[in-house]
Amino acid sequence: MKLYFHPMSGNSRRVLLVATHLDIPLERIEVDLTTGKQRETSYLGINPNGRVPALDDDGFVLWESRAIMLYLAEKTPGQTLLPTDARGRADVNRWLFWCSAHMSQAATVLVLENFVKQRTGRGPPNPTEVARGEALFAQAAPVLDSHLAGRTWVTQERLTLADFSLASSFALAGPARLPLGDYANIRAWLGRVQELEAWQRTAPPAPSRA
Known part of the structure; x- marks a missing residue:
């Protein structure tokens, strides 16, 4: 899985916390927000909102940090971050x-x-x-x-x-x-x-x- 992120982004941090806690390997691709990379056409094709983070799981692209958090938890058997009831x-x-x-x-x-x-x-x-x-x-x-x-x-x-x-x-x-x-x-x-x-x-x- 690829994660498009920026290290100072709180929204990116949410996803990184979950992935790290659940030991989910991510290929981290930094989007330089200070130079406007998030507004370039190539990135807008990944996240049309022009924000980070965005997750690419073998062609399934997901944005919104909390949606990604839920997705990672739901993909991990035996996790305890998200209740089952x-x-x-x-x-x-x-x-x-x-x-x-x-x-x-x-x-x-x-x-x-x-x-x-x-x-x-x-x-x-x-x-x-x-x-x-x-x-x-x-x-x-x-x-x-x-x-x-x-x-x-x-x-x-x-x-x-x-x-x-x-x-x-x-x-x-x-x-x-x-x-x-x-x-x-x-x-x-x-x-x-x-x-x-x-x-x-x-x-x-x-x-x-x-």
Whole structure:
């Protein structure tokens, strides 16, 4: 299987975490987002959205990071990241969809404004956009923080796709200045994820400091 990705992409990180945890070999093909490779015709033929990641499994091309996560899990006999019962799967899917609709949306704004713009020479953060990202974060983070009270993992009392999906939203928490200070449960849970071998083995190059 081929994975088109970028090492600093949180969406790519989700897929890499699952593949690494499940010991699924992937041919990694880096798409240089800083030079616009994702918008070239050759790549748009793979993912018409012009984004990473995209998976090519012997001609079956799949994009959207959480769809790829589910696909990899479903292809792996004996995996435990995705429950086999209907309610368990629904619970994991609930957090995958919530992550996409809420947590990732907030983090993406702050990653763009506080990290990507600086890294790509696109000027200083837009204060209006930073405020919008922080407001979105303030709406979503308390939901996850409250849910994690007394829990080791997000759901099913074990590591699942939900943990990898959500943790990837915080992969650039430092340089993106995500306001995690008031959310002790998120910080404790994220620390547990960061101790996992899969997290350590998929760590991108350390971003340069301003």
